[in-house]
Amino acid sequence: MQRISVVGTSGCGKTTLARQISQRLAIPHLELDYLHWEPNWVEVPNEAMRERVSQALLGNSWVVDGNYSIVRDIVWRKADTVVWLDYSWPVVMSRILRRTLSRVVTQKEVCNGNRETWQKSFFSRDSILLWALQTYSKNRRKYTSLFKESEYSHLHIVHLQSPSAAQYWVFSLT
Template identity: 45%
Template sequence: MRINIVGSSGCGKSTLGQHLARELALPYIELDALFWQPNWTPAPDPAFLARITTALSAPGWVLDGNYDRTRPIKWANVEVVIWLDLPAWRILLQVLKRTLRRSLKGEVLWAGNRETLRKALFSRDSILLWAITQLGPIRRRYRAVMADPSWSHIQFVRIQSQQALTALRTDPRAFLTAVA
């Protein structure tokens, strides 16, 4: 099975991705880990796209992340795209909690990077600001791509409630079969 989990920052892509990978015995791939280099330097597109191509060469995987420019590569052979489209209040709460946890604990992220409260909450690069301003555009984009016949080979699953998310987490195979 080849699954891509998408949605806004803080919606729970990584948490769900890691869980599904464990439950389905598939490799877990995080696009942020392929994109970010030391000192929060973005990877140049040729290197980033090459890393994705290599990572997706396995017969099955759970991939988390958006990065629209990667869609032709990641969706060429994907079977299921799970769009975590939870309520805005929940996403913002999750972003805030995650940012506080990472910052206060000094968690090491991709390529040795760390979030700081100042940058994460009080700068133009604020992840909280990003989540707030990008929620609407992300919803418009995914509604459009789900209707695009270019992607008709993909089973799209839109998760809009905690109940649906819990059902998916409880028995992923049964849930994905039921919504097919």
């Protein structure tokens, strides 16, 4: 495992796990959010995103986290492993709620100077909580289906269904 993609629904812990994998294997970590979001939550155009990701993944080893379908073909074509964080609904919702509250209260930077706000995080159509509600089941069906496609048959799929299973797996890496 030298080129790893970490996927899963919003708030499940993709970035945290990717950082742990990066440290454990001593390989670079790339967060797709940093390539997708400009300051003030401005999304980059799709072609710019694809170019940024292509350039970022030129190396022989990396771990990348994110669910951006616009670049999935690029990431997965180059990857040798996909780690799928497929946690239960209560685990995901408790994690995203706790993370979002913490970010709003502390004003911790999310990426590229962007910060979550009460309005954006809880009371808008762009709410990360609403996004998680809308995409949780879709993501589970989508990944189950994608992993069966022949174009991704080269990938080693690591299907982790609980945070404890994820931690056990990370600690097993050498």
